[in-house]
Amino acid sequence: MLLIHCPYCEETLPEAEFAYAGEAHIDRPADPSALSDEEWRDYLFIRSNVKGPHFERWRHVHGCARFFNAVRDTVSDKFMTTYKAGDPRPDLTAEEAAQ
Amino acid sequence: MTTQKHNDTDRSAVMIRIEELVPQARFSLRVRSERARVLSESLGLALPVRIGSVERKGEVEALCLGPDEWCVLAPDKRRDALIEASRAAYAKIPHAFCDVSDREVVLRLSGPEALTALTTGIARDIESMEVGSAARTAFDTATVILWRDDENSFRMDVWRSFLPHVRALLDLAQAEFAAGL
Numbered sequence: 001m002l003l004i005h006c007p008y009c010e011e012t013l014p015e016a017e018f019a020y021a022g023e024a025h026i027d028r029p030a031d032p033s034a035l036s037d038e039e040w041r042d043y044l045f046i047r048s049n050v051k052g053p054h055f056e057r058w059r060h061v062h063g064c065a066r067f068f069n070a071v072r073d074t075v076s077d078k079f080m081t082t083y084k085a086g087d088p089r090p091d092l093t094a095e096e097a098a099q
Numbered sequence: 100m101t102t103q104k105h106n107d108t109d110r111s112a113v114m115i116r117i118e119e120l121v122p123q124a125r126f127s128l129r130v131r132s133e134r135a136r137v138l139s140e141s142l143g144l145a146l147p148v149r150i151g152s153v154e155r156k157g158e159v160e161a162l163c164l165g166p167d168e169w170c171v172l173a174p175d176k177r178r179d180a181l182i183e184a185s186r187a188a189y190a191k192i193p194h195a196f197c198d199v200s201d202r203e204v205v206l207r208l209s210g211p212e213a214l215t216a217l218t219t220g221i222a223r224d225i226e227s228m229e230v231g232s233a234a235r236t237a238f239d240t241a242t243v244i245l246w247r248d249d250e251n252s253f254r255m256d257v258w259r260s261f262l263p264h265v266r267a268l269l270d271l272a273q274a275e276f277a278a279g280l
Contacts, residue, residue, distance in 0.1 A: 001222065008166055009150045014222035017237055062237035064150050064165035 002077070004058065007084045008066045021057035023047045024069040025089060053080060053092055114212040114276040117269055120205040120254070124178040126171040128161075130194035135167075141188040142181060142196075144171065151234045153246070162233045162244070170244065171196075203244075203256040208269070213251050216272040220265065221245065238265050 002015040029035055029043055048054075054074045059067045071080040071092065081090055130138050132148075139146040145154035147163040154161050159181075160172040173181060178198070185196035208216060214225055220238035225245070228234065233246040241261035246254040257265045 011151075013236075016222040062242050063235050065168070065235075066165060 002079070004070070004079060005082050006060045006063060006066070007068050007082050008064045009060065013060075013063065017060060017062040019059045019061045021059050021067060024055040024057045051075060055089060057085075058082070113210065115208060115210040115216050115273055116213075117216075117266075117273065118207045120207050122200060122205070124173045124175055124181070124198070125200045125203065125256075126173070126181065127197045127199045128169040128171055128194065129167055130169075130192065132166050134192050134194065135169075138188060138192045138194055141192065142184045151232050153231060153233050162246075164235050164244075201259070203258055204262050206255045206257060206266075206269075207252070208255060209249075209252040211251055212276055213253055216269055216276070217245070217253060217255070219272045220268050239268055241265055 003012050004015055004018050005012045006018075026043070029039075032040065035043070051074055053071050056070055056072060057067055058070050059065070067085050068082055069085060069087070070082040071090065072078065073080060080092065083090055128146075135146050135148075143156070144159055144161050145156040146161050146169055147154040150163050150165060152163055158174050159177060162170045162172075164170055171181070178200075182196070182198065185194070188194070217225055217238075220241075221236055221243075223234065223236045225247075228245075228247045230247055230249055233244060235242065235244050237243070238245075238255070238257070238261075241257065241264060243258075243261075243265070244256040246256075248254060255265075
């Protein structure tokens with residue numbers, strides 16, 4: 001089982017308490033009706049599907065119930081870091097150097 | 100060959116005791132963290148800041164569940180006074196203070212094997228929980244609040260509809276202890 005660090009609880013806890021919630025840093029368009037069908041489709045469904053560090057949302061649903069962001073390596077399934085929702089993307093150079 | 104005794108019928112009762120506690124008033128409090136201190140003064144509560152910590156003021160117990168969420172436990176006789184205080188404070192400090200007393204059933208688990216029985220359903224490291232702290236976690240997919248009152252004494256708040264499932268698993272663990280497994 002994965003161990004995930006919750007940035008709100010400041011504890012590292014088992015995956016069973018968490019729920020995955022898709023890719024992070026996807027902003028809802030300010031004016032959806034101004035978008036073309038293709039742009040709206042891209043916003044709703046098109047994801048980056050990266051191989052390597054993936055920025056994604058998680059929710060500590062059986063705990064503090066907060067959404068937060070995480071960077072997980074999709075190759076090794078290791079969590080590189082987690083941070084609070086609303087915080088900017090972290091600089092990964094230190095984590096990448098460590099690997 | 101076995102050296103185990105099979106005539107010890109009280110064994111399970113000694114190893115782990117599971118009982119349902121008498122219901123008391125329970126509230127769900129949601130308020131922005133920056134207003135929590137002012138609100139706690141007008142409600143006469145002590146609201147802890149760190150998630151998982153419990154503060155007690157008189158007979159009223161408050162557990163911090165999230166950055167803006169608390170669980171407040173009080174004796175039945177304090178219920179109306181707390182609701183009244185919340186109503187009075189509402190205009191100045193917007194918050195939600197909901198009576199959810201009937202939502203959960205509280206189990207008391209005690210005895211030397213109480214912790215082991217809880218590990219049958221809880222993935223979190225219970226052993227490292229501080230005495231006097233509490234946490235919302237999952238017991239085999241059911242959301243529960245686990246309070247560690249003492250080294251070997253726990254309270255577990257289980258949502259009413261999940262209780263038969265949780266209780267069945269705990270009874271199974273108890274039966275296994277009784278069988279010496």
